[in-house]
Amino acid sequence: MxxxxxxxxxxxxxxxxxxxxxxxxxxxxxxxxxxxxxxxxxxxxxxxxxxxxxxxxxxxxxxxxxxxxxxxxxxxxxxxxxxxxxxxxxxxxxxxxxxxxxxxxxxxxxxxxxxxxxxxxxxxxxxxxxxxxxxxxxxxxxxxxxxxxxxxxxxxxxxxxxxxxxxxxxxxxxxxxxxxxxxxxxxxxxxxxxxxxxxxxxxxxxxxxxxxxxxxxxxxxxxxxxxxxxxxxxxxxxxxxxxxxxxxxxxxxxxxxxIGVQTIRKQTEQKAAAIYKFIDRTAGFTPFVKEKAFRSQTVIVTDIEQPSSDIIKAIKEKGMMIGSGYGEFKNSQLRIANFPATSAEEVEKLLFELGKV
Amino acid sequence: MxxxxxxxxxxxxxxxxxxxxxxxxxxxxxxxxxxxxxxxxxxxxxxxxxxxxxxxxxxxxxxxxxxxxxxxxxxxxxxxxxxxxxxxxxxxxxxxxxxxxxxxxxxxxxxxxxxxxxxxxxxxxxxxxxxxxxxxxxxxxxxxxxxxxxxxxxxxxxxxxxxxxxxxxxxxxxxxxxxxxxxxxxxxxxxxxxxxxxxxxxxxxxxxxxxxxxxxxxxxxxxxxxxxxxxxxxxxxxxxxxxxxxxxxxxxxxxxxxIGVQTIRKQTEQKAAAIYKFIDRTAGFTPFVKEKAFRSQTVIVTDIEQPSSDIIKAIKEKGMMIGSGYGEFKNSQLRIANFPATSAEEVEKLLFELGKV
Missing domain, CATH: 3.40.640.10 (Type I PLP-dependent aspartate aminotransferase-like (Major domain))
Known part of the structure; x- marks a missing residue:
């Protein structure tokens, strides 16, 4: 698959x-x-x-x-x-x-x-x-x-x-x-x-x-x-x-x-909003970047309570790959890319599965 | 084609x-x-x-x-x-x-x-x-x-x-x-x-x-x-x-x-020998490199009497691409690559068509 x-x-x-x-x-x-x-x-x-x-x-x-x-x-x-x-x-x-x-x-x-x-x-x-x-x-x-x-x-x-x-x-x-x-x-x-x-x-x-x-x-x-x-x-x-x-x-x-670059930018913002909303509202997830104005629309980082390797493994079993944290944050964060190649439906599916782990 | x-x-x-x-x-x-x-x-x-x-x-x-x-x-x-x-x-x-x-x-x-x-x-x-x-x-x-x-x-x-x-x-x-x-x-x-x-x-x-x-x-x-x-x-x-x-x-x-690198090297030398033999024996073609010891086995350059553009065009009509001379020799030379991707049969076909132009 x-x-x-x-x-x-x-x-x-x-x-x-x-x-x-x-x-x-x-x-x-x-x-x-x-x-x-x-x-x-x-x-x-x-x-x-x-x-x-x-x-x-x-x-x-x-x-x-x-x-x-x-x-x-x-x-x-x-x-x-x-x-x-x-x-x-x-x-x-x-x-x-x-x-x-x-x-x-x-x-x-x-x-x-x-x-x-x-x-x-x-x-x-x-x-x-x-x-x-x-x-x-x-x-x-x-x-x-x-x-x-x-x-x-x-x-x-x-x-x-x-x-x-x-x-x-x-x-x-x-x-x-x-x-x-x-x-x-x-x-x-x-x-x-x-x-x-x-x-x-x-x-x-x-x-x-x-x-x-x-x-x-x-x-x-x-x-x-x-x-x-x-x-x-x-x-x-x-x-x-x-x-x-x-x-x-x-x-x-x-x-x-x-498609039009304005449409791509708007879609990027809509998908990012959905991901941040999920992180804000879900137990075990906290946005790493506190100030909203500085939150990336394309690479979204969340602090997590479970080890990242456990979540990455569970999500992979559902057919999706997400990134670990970088460097010292490898195990305590997830990085989720939000690029044009992944659709709003695919983001929804990811958030649905993330909500279950 | x-x-x-x-x-x-x-x-x-x-x-x-x-x-x-x-x-x-x-x-x-x-x-x-x-x-x-x-x-x-x-x-x-x-x-x-x-x-x-x-x-x-x-x-x-x-x-x-x-x-x-x-x-x-x-x-x-x-x-x-x-x-x-x-x-x-x-x-x-x-x-x-x-x-x-x-x-x-x-x-x-x-x-x-x-x-x-x-x-x-x-x-x-x-x-x-x-x-x-x-x-x-x-x-x-x-x-x-x-x-x-x-x-x-x-x-x-x-x-x-x-x-x-x-x-x-x-x-x-x-x-x-x-x-x-x-x-x-x-x-x-x-x-x-x-x-x-x-x-x-x-x-x-x-x-x-x-x-x-x-x-x-x-x-x-x-x-x-x-x-x-x-x-x-x-x-x-x-x-x-x-x-x-x-x-x-x-x-x-x-x-x-x-295949074995020795075989590839031997095939390269055999194909090069065929190309140089053609150049030596065919009117209108003269090897650019006079000293045999210095003749490349992989990029073979020949002086030509016709303009290179004419020969390149005629050969392209037969389904093959050859290179022009480099720089000041653009029109008076041809460069023929002899790499593993072209077989002895393909080289033979090239020489056959070159002999007719």
């Missing part, structure tokens, strides 16, 4: 995945040259679909990397000569900060315990920080920074570049790219695809910054921003790309566009 | 690819957690199959990257504190050299025109170079450095690390890993898989070197060698990996092991 995955990534594959994969195979797209017009058309299709879906203006380019983690590194190489600033409240925002140190940049941070969120008003960005690194959705703790707060943060600091990690959320956050300089996500979360592809959205301002930094420091060699940009103008990539991943992403984005 | 691809990568998919892909889908492997035992088993299977196929000893780890180009960067970060040395005789060996400059290392090179090869006896490695970068098979020109010459080069320079680019050749070259410190390839060439995965083989000596360099310089942040190594001990990867690519690679490697 196939399982339904409510795990936070890799996650449930989107229902149309198999159909698109079959077309990829039948059309022999795995063998085409990445320097052919056929590839350039495929590449442009995916970029165009993402541009529509996420409302990305022509001031920003859209690139394909091996993973979102690679984007952390490329952003730091391209946008930070000396100092970066990071909002840290979980394992993934911490890793972005760690990457900056590993590249011998001076990394500042404002840190809060897991489960807590950030408002723009409480954030003072250090004077010499060139980049503000924000995690829209902390996959480890289920904390979300509201898009309005991210926008306010940039408005308070118009001279800094701002980078938004939306790995486990896109296309949910409705970012305003007249404010956001760079953002990135990976495909194994809300896009319901197998892992192996990161998407990096980058503004002309970041490109200019990279070109300035390059005069004095290395900005990396592989997938460096100016080379990515030059190739993207021709709908190509510097190295041989993950053609399968790029093709499938374009088709899923097209499916999302057919 | 499906085409047969003799293009040098992306290339013809291996005949068992579709079967393995179907299993991947049916078993829902695209949704499994990369921190689960199920993933660790899958990861270990692929590493073990590659270890057997390529005869990689336990002194060397096997890692998965986004592409072989990423391996260029990671090798330079990990194995070169200040100076590298590159044998350059085409576009891809040149890029390895360019990456070293882009990382602000001091890159030395010994350069020859495209079509010419290197012997160990003529190579003097600069005194302070820490790494010798060798391209076993130059995909742009069809020149191969015989494995025996690569081994001799290391024996002449036992105190230098040596890196072998075997992107468009593995599993053909029978490298002796008691001599070779690091090597890498990608899967869209001789393994007959869609692009999106690079494989990096690295010795404990490289790890020690990376740890030394790290005391003073950045060795990168994403997929840095010590972090890759630590995760690999647990059959995991630092970031979410391309599970589909890793699974498919393991299954193809298993298929190759069932």
């Amino acid at each position: 196939p399982l339904t995955f409510f795990t936070p990534g890799p996650a449930q594959l989107y229902p149309t995945f198999e159909k698109h994969l079959q077309t990829f195979v039948t059309d022999q797209l795995g063998a085409i040259s990445h320097r052919s017009q056929q590839y350039r058309n495929l590449h442009k299709f995916t970029v165009d679909q993402l541009r529509t879906l996420l409302n990305v203006p022509e001031t920003h380019a859209i690139f394909f990397l091996g993973s979102a983690s690679e984007a952390w590194e490329r952003i730091l190489f391209s946008c930070v000569e000396l100092e970066s600033f990071h909002l840290v409240n979980g394992s993934f925002s911490k890793k972005f900060y760690d990457y900056s140190n590993a590249l011998n940049k001076y990394a500042h941070k404002l840190e809060k315990p897991m489960g807590q969120g950030f408002s723009a008003s409480e954030i003072d960005v250090p004077e010499y920080a060139e980049l503000i690194a924000v995690t829209h959705n902390e996959t480890s703790s289920g904390v979300q920074m509201p898009v309005s707060e991210i926008h306010k943060l940039k408005q308070k600091n118009p001279d800094k570049l701002i980078a938004v990690d939306m790995v486990s959320a896109a296309p949910y956050p409705d970012l305003d790219y007249s404010l956001i300089d760079t953002a990135f996500f990976s495909v194994q979360k809300a896009f319901g695809l197998p892992a192996g592809l990161g998407v990096w959205i980058v503004s002309e301002k970041c490109l200019a910054k990279a070109q300035t930094i390059k005069k004095q420091y290395s900005i990396g060699a592989h997938n460096d921003l100016p080379t990515l940009w030059k190739n993207a103008l021709n709908n190509e990539t510097p190295a041989t790309p993950n053609v399968m991943g790029i093709y499938l992403l374009g088709k899923i984005a097209e499916d999302f566009n057919a | 499906p085409l047969t691809f003799f293009t040098p990568g992306p290339a013809q998919l291996y005949p068992t690819f579709e079967k393995h892909l179907q299993t991947f889908v049916t078993d829902q492997l695209g949704a499994i957690s990369h921190r689960s035992q199920q993933y660790r088993n899958l990861h270990k299977f692929t590493v073990d199959q590659l270890r057997t196929l390529l005869n990689v000893p336990e002194t060397h780890a096997i890692f998965f990257l986004g592409s072989a180009s990423e391996a260029w960067e990671r090798i330079l970060f990990s194995c070169v504190e200040l100076e590298s040395f590159h044998l350059v005789n085409g576009s891809f060996s040149k890029k390895f050299y360019d990456y070293s400059n882009a990382l602000n290392k001091y890159a030395h090179k010994l350069e020859k025109p495209m079509g010419q090869g290197f012997s160990a006896s003529e190579i003097d490695v600069p005194e302070y170079a820490e790494l010798i970068a060798v391209t076993h098979n130059e995909t742009s020109s069809g020149v191969q450095m015989p494995v025996s010459e690569i081994h001799k080069l290391k024996q002449k320079n036992p105190d230098k690390l040596i890196a072998v680019d075997m992107v468009s050749a593995a599993p053909y070259p029978d490298l002796d890993y008691s001599l070779i410190d690091t090597a890498f390839f990608s899967v869209q060439k001789a393994f007959g898989l869609p692009a999106g995965l690079g494989v990096w083989i690295v010795s404990e000596k490289c790890l020690a070197k990376a740890q030394t360099i790290k005391k003073q310089y950045s060795i990168g942040a994403h997929n840095d060698l010590p972090t890759l190594w630590k995760n690999a001990l647990n059959n995991e990867t630092p970031a979410t990996p391309n599970v589909m690519g890793i699974y498919l690679l393991g299954k193809i490697a298993e298929d190759f092991n069932a």
Whole structure:
């Protein structure tokens, strides 16, 4: 019996995945040259679909990397000569900060315990920080920074570049790219695809910054921003790309566009509301994130009284997979992904079974 | 009508690819957690199959990257504190050299025109170079450095690390890993898989070197060698990996092991001999690489009198795709891939049709 995955990534594959994969195979797209017009058309299709879906203006380019983690590194190489600033409240925002140190940049941070969120008003960005690194959705703790707060943060600091990690959320956050300089996500979360592809959205301002930094420091060699940009103008990539991943992403984005991104966002909120309502009302479950404004709509974390392994096992027997807590919370929390691939009916079934354990 | 691809990568998919892909889908492997035992088993299977196929000893780890180009960067970060040395005789060996400059290392090179090869006896490695970068098979020109010459080069320079680019050749070259410190390839060439995965083989000596360099310089942040190594001990990867690519690679490697790598190498040489014999004997075709010892067994390049576009078009009408020349040779050369995915019968059919154009 196939399982339904409510795990936070890799996650449930989107229902149309198999159909698109079959077309990829039948059309022999795995063998085409990445320097052919056929590839350039495929590449442009995916970029165009993402541009529509996420409302990305022509001031920003859209690139394909091996993973979102690679984007952390490329952003730091391209946008930070000396100092970066990071909002840290979980394992993934911490890793972005760690990457900056590993590249011998001076990394500042404002840190809060897991489960807590950030408002723009409480954030003072250090004077010499060139980049503000924000995690829209902390996959480890289920904390979300509201898009309005991210926008306010940039408005308070118009001279800094701002980078938004939306790995486990896109296309949910409705970012305003007249404010956001760079953002990135990976495909194994809300896009319901197998892992192996990161998407990096980058503004002309970041490109200019990279070109300035390059005069004095290395900005990396592989997938460096100016080379990515030059190739993207021709709908190509510097190295041989993950053609399968790029093709499938374009088709899923097209499916999302057919539904409409506003509808997808509304469905996400409705399903999230149902899950939080269940957690609030059910004995043995307590929402980990206390402040409602910071509760993630896409990765929902609950404290539990029973060991997570018992609940995960019982739910698996009913044909569903849910995630354990992260790190120290492995056994005392559950993480439930709420991505477009799982329907309201499937969420209802999950909550029904969770209510019985 | 499906085409047969003799293009040098992306290339013809291996005949068992579709079967393995179907299993991947049916078993829902695209949704499994990369921190689960199920993933660790899958990861270990692929590493073990590659270890057997390529005869990689336990002194060397096997890692998965986004592409072989990423391996260029990671090798330079990990194995070169200040100076590298590159044998350059085409576009891809040149890029390895360019990456070293882009990382602000001091890159030395010994350069020859495209079509010419290197012997160990003529190579003097600069005194302070820490790494010798060798391209076993130059995909742009069809020149191969015989494995025996690569081994001799290391024996002449036992105190230098040596890196072998075997992107468009593995599993053909029978490298002796008691001599070779690091090597890498990608899967869209001789393994007959869609692009999106690079494989990096690295010795404990490289790890020690990376740890030394790290005391003073950045060795990168994403997929840095010590972090890759630590995760690999647990059959995991630092970031979410391309599970589909890793699974498919393991299954193809298993298929190759069932045939036997010696048989695959012999079949490769027999098919290459047939192609070179055709080129030598047919009017309008002249082998680009004059010295037989340097002629690639996996990417065969021929000068042609007709424009390549005419020949490529005529051959496509017969259901086959061949590659044009690279760069300045685009129109005056053909590149014919000779990978395990194309059988002796298919090569015969190609040569029959090429003889008529």
